[in-house]
Amino acid sequence: MSNERTQALSNVGVSIWLDDLSRTRIESGQLAELAETVNVVGVTTNPTIFQNAIGSGVGYADRIADCAKRGLDAAATITELTTADVADACDIFAGVFAATGGRDGRVSIEVEPGLARDAAGTVAQAKELWAKVDRENAMIKIPATVEGLEAISDVIAAGISVNVTLIFSLERYRQVINAYLVGLERARAAGIDISKIHSVASFFVSRVDTEIDARLEAVGTAEARDLKGQAGVANARLAYEVFEETFASERAKMLVGLGANPQRPLWASTGVKDPNLPDTLYVTELAAPNTVNTMPEATLNALADHGEVRGDRVSGTYGEANQVLNLIDAQGVDYVEVTEKLEIEGLSKFDASWDDLLETVAGALRSAE
Template identity: 80%
Template sequence: MTTPTQSLSAAGVSVWLDDLSRSRIESGELARLIGDRDVVGVTTNPTIFAAAIGGGIGYGDRIAGCAARGLGASETIVELTTADVADACDIFADVYAATGGRDGRVSIEVEPGLARDAAGTAAQARELWAKVDRPNAMIKIPATVEGLEAITETIAAGISVNVTLIFSLERYRQVINAYLTGLEQARAAGIDLSTIHSVASFFVSRVDTEIDARLTAIGTPEALELKGKAAVANARLAYEVYEQSFATERAKQLLGLGANPQRPLWASTGVKDPSLPDTLYVSELVAPGVVNTMPEATLNAFADHGEVRGDTVTSEYLESNQLLNAIDAQGIDYNEVTAKLETEGLSKFDASWDELCETVERALEEQR
């Protein structure tokens, strides 16, 4: 019998896990997810590593080794996280080979404090790429205005990039432009474009969380009827942007030279509102060539009772536009919402990084 995750994969969705830890690697659990849950990639972020390293399981010896070398907290974090990512890349090496580099990817993010520093982001992207030293790694770069420049520079250097924290359709268009510009520069430098891969992580659930709170505050029947719908509509329109952008002459020329399209990735797919179906941001966002990176709870829920009804995106563009227009008519400013979500997303990662630094610093002190 075909499982829900097998059906999802057959429909063109790459299932990635939004989590990583030393215990997942060493227990064999991560490897088992490839067979049991059809997982073909992994994403990480500062919050994930703060939880993993803060939990302490599996990191003691490595932290002791860093302390013996006299490393500080930030240097130790780089040592720990890049080791996890490199080992996870090795676990997914067969997937990477079987898919021609499309999947089997493991992402690691630049330090959150660099989000407004284009040069610093690009420099650390090169450092992390060299440190992990695996062709199936991806460097995560936030889609801030400054990040756009760093994305181009990193792609131009032949480094695969996962662009993260995308909330608005306009910023997504800018991200695709940054990717295409990077490919053009890579080609000019003589780099084989087929070796460069990228995904654009379009965040989903947080859009509903913010807009639904505003709709609830309005409180009219018309407003309440729109709850739980904005995030899916926004993501569906992002896929339309993807289709349009990679059908341009500029993109087709690069694809004809061996370049890969920058695939849309649905991130933040764990449902926050318990009144909504726990698989909403998976089943309603099925389309060819996308990635859905899921926290473990969402992955398990979909594996248990998820439904795949074929493509649930490309026939919904008109309705999705109408939905966002209806929300705008309620006085909710789309641009203000998405700008707020970007700022909050960066702040959350900053807080997680600070927490992680404090945890590691304490652990280092205990070893000294």
């Protein structure tokens, strides 16, 4: 029996994906159990998640020892470990993938963060990871940098499904959708079956509130403080408006008519950082059809325990959301400056996690020799 609260969210049209993966989750059966009990229908990963999993030292010793015997370096070992985890998770969700026609049952793996400004390098590694995982329900995560936009089109054009990550601004989101449509057009021209290509656009939420709220607190007025905790939801709701408008365009409708799949918005960074805000805020207030919400386990547990799902909370809220951002702008908080800073910080955090992971695995390889 599935949880009534997570089922209610699924009934709105939200796909619940777990923002975590480890060898322990796979081998213990916990991941499969989450699919059965709390409506989890996909998984997302990133360098920080794998640093936490592999860095814990649990579940990877035998595989690392095998990599050491084969003479693999730390980077190659990371590829072996992470692609094996993703492939096994893909197998767990194979039934969901089949039942949803490829819409769900997806497991994402990200290109190395150091490639975020390297379009050609991103494309090459995306193809390598896709071939290595060798599962149709995998997704390759590509950061939505300016250089990433070109890579997204190239990877989609090659028939590979893509999870576009680290989106903070509405303008960059519009560019991401365009990159997806360009890729679909090129794939179709090359004779690739575009109905097999899926994509999500990961729009980050809580980090927007964290940055903007700090700036509102620094302004210090009552008006500024009253706006705290509102920017992340407002920004995401306006992203959904962009999604609705763009996929209602003649260009998008033509592609969909030829079998293409709309690129669904995915709400990422949904763990609430401010203890003064409800811990399910970025789940219940962003419930809308044709969306994905990827949740850390704590947020998923909170939803299952006490989340109040009240139907579609996004459609038709765009005027109110615009007003929130306008009021924040009137307090002197620069939206463009905030979103640019968040992209840089997001890449930096993944770089740091990747460096830590390389160090951890290098040490484990030395110990295994």
